[in-house]
Amino acid sequence: MPRMKSLALNSISDTRELDLNTFCPNVESINIGSFTDLEHLEIEDCFRLRSIQVYSNPKLTSIEFGSHPEAESLYCSYNGFSSLSLKSLPALRDIDLSSNEVLSHLELNEKTSISAILIQGCAFQSITDILKCCPSLRELSCSYNKLTELDLSDNSNISELRCEHNQLTRLMVPQGSLLEHLYCHSNQLDEDALNTLFDSLGQVLEPAIYYPTPPRQYRISFNDNPGADDCNRNILNDKNWIVENK
Incomplete structure (x- = not known):
């Protein structure tokens, strides 16, 4: 479905892998939620993505982002991430990674335009490097972590x-x-x-x-x-x- 602009798939079981690269390469918005068995998601070649929503997939422990130069919002809460790199998403403005209970490491580009970061309910011990990358930050929610400073x-x-x-x-x-x-x-x-x-x-x-x-x-x-x-x-x-x- 190369002409598809928006895709929503929710509450599906018995699916371990999902490849959107060949299924809908021109998609601009994805909503992938509540896949009880999803372990691998391929979106590297979906270059036109602007909105990424991938949430409530407890067995999904990582996402390999390709080049998504237009992606502005990322909503990836309630997954199984422990580490995540967002360096290939240079246009991000809003990030919600809340309730990834073992997430303790996040990589960003230097001097981003990110204005909101929601990481409550994760496992961060320090977010100093994250803050240095976000001079335009307006909203920060980092409650229920392990921060000391x-x-x-x-x-x-x-x-x-x-x-x-x-x-x-x-x-x-x-x-x-x-x-x-x-x-x-x-x-x-x-x-x-x-x-x-x-x-x-x-x-x-x-x-x-x-x-x-x-x-x-x-x-x-x-x-x-x-x-x-x-x-x-x-x-x-x-x-x-x-x-x-x-």
Whole structure:
């Protein structure tokens, strides 16, 4: 089916291999989900792919990507990946690799245009190299990993961060940051680490009756950290941040 532009195959069993190279080489969007027995997927020669959705295939432990210069979105959650290289997808903007429970290594091109990375529920111990490749990053969800440090000082566009349920003892964000959501609860951040984080956050404008629309709100959660009870919450109050308990 060389003229096929979109392909969706879901909830199929007793299929170990799937070759899309010869079946639909010109496909632009694929949705391959819930194959209980899928172990091998061939898409290397599908050069026109723009959207790749491959999810809930527990026996699929790797994908060999060919050259996909137009692929902008990658949704590959709930598979069996332990390592993945995305260097042949230079146009990526959104990545969702969440709930690949053994995924601990991800390779990206240098200086990508990626704006969103979702890797919650994986096994990363460090994502320093990933962050260096994503200067345009706006959204990061890395909760439920094995991270001990997270430094976003050079990711000046970050506006949403979810890093709860790790082992973080150190968390740094760009000076003057205004993040709509900053969830860092359930980590190992002590009093000094939390106060340093609070000092880095930007000043939120106070609501005023002359606003034509309600002002944007900025929220933070930091409960269930060793320093949560003794940290200086007045820093957040003075900056008009909303504190949530998760």
